[in-house]
Structure formats: structure tokens, C-alpha cells
Amino acid sequence: MASNLALTAVKDRGGLNGFGNIFRMANHEWWGTRAWLVQFVIWLLLVNGAMTAAVLSTPKPGSARAEAQAQAQAQAGKAAGSDADLAATALTLFFMLGSMGPAFGVIILAQDALIQERQAGTVAWVLSKPVSRLSFILSKFAADAIGVLVTMVLLQGLAAYLVCRLAVGVSLPVFGFLAALGLLFLHLLFYLALSYMLGSLSRSRGPVIAIPILFIFAYNMHGVLGWVGRILHWNLTMDLGPTHPSLAIALANGLPLPTVAPIIGTVALILIFILIALWRFNREEF
Amino acid sequence: MCALDQFVIETHALNKTYKGVQALKDLNLTVKPNSIFGFLGPNGAGKTTTIKLLLGLSYPTGGSARVFGQDIRRDSVSIRKRVGYLAQDPRYYESMTARETLRFTAHFFFSGPKAAVEERIQETLQLVGLNDKADRPIKGFSGGERQRLGIAQAQINYPDLLILDEPAASLDPQGRRDVLEVMERLRKHTTIFYSTHILDDVQRVSDTVAILNHGELVAQAPIEQLLNGSGGIVYRLMLSGANEGVKQGLRSLPWVLSLTEQPVNRHVSWSIAVGDESAAEDQLLRLVLSDPAVKISEFGRQKVQLEEVFLNLVEGGKHGK
Numbered sequence: 280m281a282s283n284l285a286l287t288a289v290k291d292r293g294g295l296n297g298f299g300n301i302f303r304m305a306n307h308e309w310w311g312t313r314a315w316l317v318q319f320v321i322w323l324l325l326v327n328g329a330m331t332a333a334v335l336s337t338p339k340p341g342s343a344r345a346e347a348q349a350q351a352q353a354q355a356g357k358a359a360g361s362d363a364d365l366a367a368t369a370l371t372l373f374f375m376l377g378s379m380g381p382a383f384g385v386i387i388l389a390q391d392a393l394i395q396e397r398q399a400g401t402v403a404w405v406l407s408k409p410v411s412r413l414s415f416i417l418s419k420f421a422a423d424a425i426g427v428l429v430t431m432v433l434l435q436g437l438a439a440y441l442v443c444r445l446a447v448g449v450s451l452p453v454f455g456f457l458a459a460l461g462l463l464f465l466h467l468l469f470y471l472a473l474s475y476m477l478g479s480l481s482r483s484r485g486p487v488i489a490i491p492i493l494f495i496f497a498y499n500m501h502g503v504l505g506w507v508g509r510i511l512h513w514n515l516t517m518d519l520g521p522t523h524p525s526l527a528i529a530l531a532n533g534l535p536l537p538t539v540a541p542i543i544g545t546v547a548l549i550l551i552f553i554l555i556a557l558w559r560f561n562r563e564e565f
Numbered sequence: 566m567c568a569l570d571q572f573v574i575e576t577h578a579l580n581k582t583y584k585g586v587q588a589l590k591d592l593n594l595t596v597k598p599n600s601i602f603g604f605l606g607p608n609g610a611g612k613t614t615t616i617k618l619l620l621g622l623s624y625p626t627g628g629s630a631r632v633f634g635q636d637i638r639r640d641s642v643s644i645r646k647r648v649g650y651l652a653q654d655p656r657y658y659e660s661m662t663a664r665e666t667l668r669f670t671a672h673f674f675f676s677g678p679k680a681a682v683e684e685r686i687q688e689t690l691q692l693v694g695l696n697d698k699a700d701r702p703i704k705g706f707s708g709g710e711r712q713r714l715g716i717a718q719a720q721i722n723y724p725d726l727l728i729l730d731e732p733a734a735s736l737d738p739q740g741r742r743d744v745l746e747v748m749e750r751l752r753k754h755t756t757i758f759y760s761t762h763i764l765d766d767v768q769r770v771s772d773t774v775a776i777l778n779h780g781e782l783v784a785q786a787p788i789e790q791l792l793n794g795s796g797g798i799v800y801r802l803m804l805s806g807a808n809e810g811v812k813q814g815l816r817s818l819p820w821v822l823s824l825t826e827q828p829v830n831r832h833v834s835w836s837i838a839v840g841d842e843s844a845a846e847d848q849l850l851r852l853v854l855s856d857p858a859v860k861i862s863e864f865g866r867q868k869v870q871l872e873e874v875f876l877n878l879v880e881g882g883k884h885g886k
Binding site: 283285286287288289290296297299300303304399400401403404406407408409410411564565 | 617620621622623624642643645646648650652654655656657658659669670672673674675676677678681682684685723
């Protein structure tokens, strides 16, 4: 057909044809709208708000309330709390709430990625253009992962760091805390990948939402799952007792990792989920 | 397009089965470059299935197909770089405006420069008459406006092949006329493969037609051939005052195959089937007028309507082949 010589054709990117364009559009849905602000505010209130409230309701060591509480604890035979204990409480709360609450957010966001597009008929339209199916899934996944990383992990982490510094008076080691946030991100990425996989396998929202939610609460069963329980994503952030310490809290306190098995297990599962989503989406007919 | 490509679309025994139901049976189709190819058939005949197979949105269960000489399974993305597609029920991201939709579409084909891309978008908006609505969200668009946007996004990449699935189905008569005009304008540069059930449109713009019924191809031919070939060459006369002698004289001629007569008000209508077109053009009218009492009010070659051919083929099932 007649063409405009001034226009430059896009480069052939093989299996990744169309990635950049869909990635830009998916990013726009996060950053070109108020979506990022909504996510940031929701989790700031629920995660950091709850953590801050807990920290502020605990008396500061040295204050009159703390003295009175210490006396009461001494009479009861308990040791008085220190700044470090308060920081530990804050971290435990942050990583517990920060991995459970935003996981719901990730599930709700991700279930729409494929099911909504399929129902609206926009997948068929986009795939009628020179776009590989691999690009379609990966570009949306990458944009969602970045949105989650910034609004649910990095900004929340920054707020939590400041709360520990200003309200508790404890400066956490920066690199250790950043590494801990990396584990929190990996934890949320597990739910993102799981939801994408389920969205590719099912045309109904029910299982795509319900199954990941079951995973959120199934941390209670880690004890009965044996070695499987020890390599799953819960161990990354949640403190599940002396035999299952939180890797993130250890890193945030500047301690070495007690084990890398949950990291390897979670990364492997994320890769498996993405591969299944790609395999299924590649076979789908529109 | 590669100079060696004889056909833009070529299918060989293409089959598609959905959950045990055969939607397409051994489809053999060829579409020549720069043609407007009308793909006809009743609902459920397999038209949309064929289009989806050609675009890689669906996969064949048997047979093969090539577009621009490239395999539809192996080279699907490469094929789609040269294709524009309008779906039967076009869907877009509702929050986007028409301009944003075209920009999004254009960036699958062009990386820049920005000014040239924007110019192409503007040009396309103008072509389909959406200039004044370019910056409104699509969710407020009427069916006709969506269809216009569909045509715009389908041809933004200067496609070598435009695939349109029922392009005029949801349009009012004016919208239909506009779409047909756009198609005629584009035919200079591109091949248009379009499915429809609006037979008037097909007769007006198509040069080749294929008719599909129950997933089977029942006819494929240039439209003139299809219209002429269905009932032989028939001339129609509306006259009065003819005597029996003229009729007998005509019937005795070797190139007159049949003559049927039907009264119409105070006139008589003759349908004369002939086997030799040039002899008929040369002699038929002269022979009838050799009787001075005959008065002719109409004379001409009887035109078969596509609708007639279509119904004969579709209702006749396989016998219509």
C-alpha cells in the first residue's frame, strides 16, 4: 500500500514484538492515572498506619508511662522493653501487614489483567496487530510488577523506615532494609505470577481470586506442610516462630540470612507460574 | 509484497473444528492482489472463523494457509505487520480517545518520528470523518462511530491487505455508503478481503466473490462470471402487438434456446435465452421489429441479482456448486 516515507517502521524484535507499546500503555494505566496514588494511600494507611499506631501506643523507654509499665512488668516478673524491642515489633508488624494486605491488592489488580481484557474483547484486537503473545503477557506483567514495587514496597518501605527512625529512634541498616524490601517484593510477585497463571487458565474470576487468597491465609498451615512449608514464600517476610524466622526481618536488622531455601523456592514457583501462563495463553483462541 | 506471490491469500484444505463441530471444511481459497474480495455466507457459515485463522487469532485443525506467501502459523506476526483488520464487533480500551487508540495502534507499526505519526493519525481521522470526535473517550461512541474508528485503525499502517469482518453491518445507509467509498478509494493501494451479508454492497464494489455455506466453499468467481453464469444469457423484451409468426420465427433459430412469454398489464414480457451472444445482439431486435405491428417498450439483457445467485447456492446446498 502507499506509505509515508517519513515514518520509520518498528524494528523486528522477534518473540518480543509489540512489547514496548503494550508496556507503555500498561505503565500509563499505573502512572498516567490516579491508580498509583490510590494504591500508595491505601497501603500507607493500612500497613504503615497500623504499624505507627502500634508503635505510638507503646510507651517510649524512659517516659513516665514506660516507668509505670516497667514497674508493673517487674512485679509480674517480666523484663522491661527497649528501643530495639520496639523496632523489632515495628518490623514484625510492617512485614506481616505489608505482605498480607498488599497481596490482596495484587490479586485484585492481576485478576483483571487477562480476564477483563478477554471479556472486553481487547486481547483479540491487540493480537490482530504485530504483537507476540509472549509480549502481551510479559509487558503487562512487567508494568504491574513495577507498579507493585513502587507503590506497595518502596514507598511503604520508605515510610516504615522513617517511622522507625523518628518515632522509635532506631536507624535500621539501609542496605539490609533494602534487601528486606526485595524479599517483600518477591513475596508479592508470587501472588502476581499466581494470579496471571490462574487468569490464563480460567475464564471465571472466582478461582483467580479465591485460590491466591487461600494462599495468603495458608501460612497457618506451614507447620503441617513439612519441607514444603519451609521453602514457600511465607518464610520470606513473616515471622512464623523460632523454626521459621522471617528472612526479611533478619536482613532488616543487619543479620545474615538463616536460609536461602524460601528465596529459591519462591523464585522457582514464580518462573513456573509465568511459564504456565505463557504456555496456556499461547494455545488460547480468540 | 514479494513479486513472486501470485496470491495474497491462499488456503489449502483449511479445516477448523470447535469441540467436535466442524466450522470449516477443506477450504480452498485464492485472493488476487488489489482485488476487493467479497466473502459471503449466512450467519455461522465460517466467515469469521476463516478470518481469525488467517490472523493467527485461532489455529487450524487441518490444512494450511499462506498470506503474502507466508505460513499463517509460523509467520503470523510478520503477516500482521502488513495487514489491517476490522473485527465484526470492534472493541477498544474504552477510556482511550479515538486519537489515543490510533496512536496506540500506530506504535505497533511505526517508531517515529512523532510528527509524522501524528500526521498519519490526523490523516486517518479525516478519512473516516472522526476529526471532531478525536479527543472524546470511546465509551461515548455510537456503533457507527466505533465502526469508523475500526476502519481508521485497520488502515493506519498502510496495509497491503485489509481484512474487514462485516464492515457495514452496524451502519446507517449514509455510513454504509461512506465505508464503500473508503474501500473503493483504498483498492488502488491494497487488497481488501471482507465478509458481509449485505449483497447490494458486494455487487457494488467487489470484483471477486466467494460464498461459504456450513463451512464449505460453494462458489468462488469474479462477480460478473457469477452473475452471468447462473442462468445463461437471457434477453428480456416488453412488447405489444406481436403475432404468433414472430414468435415461431425466433424459436426456429439455432441460437435461441428458449422463449417464454408472460403477460404484464397490456403488454407481454418475453424472456429469450440464447446460446450465441453476438448473434443475439446483432439480430434479435431486428427480427422482432420486422413485424411492423410490434411496439417495444423495453429491451435489454436480463440482469441476475447476486441475491438470486446467493440464495440458489446457499439454499441449494451442495447442488448449488
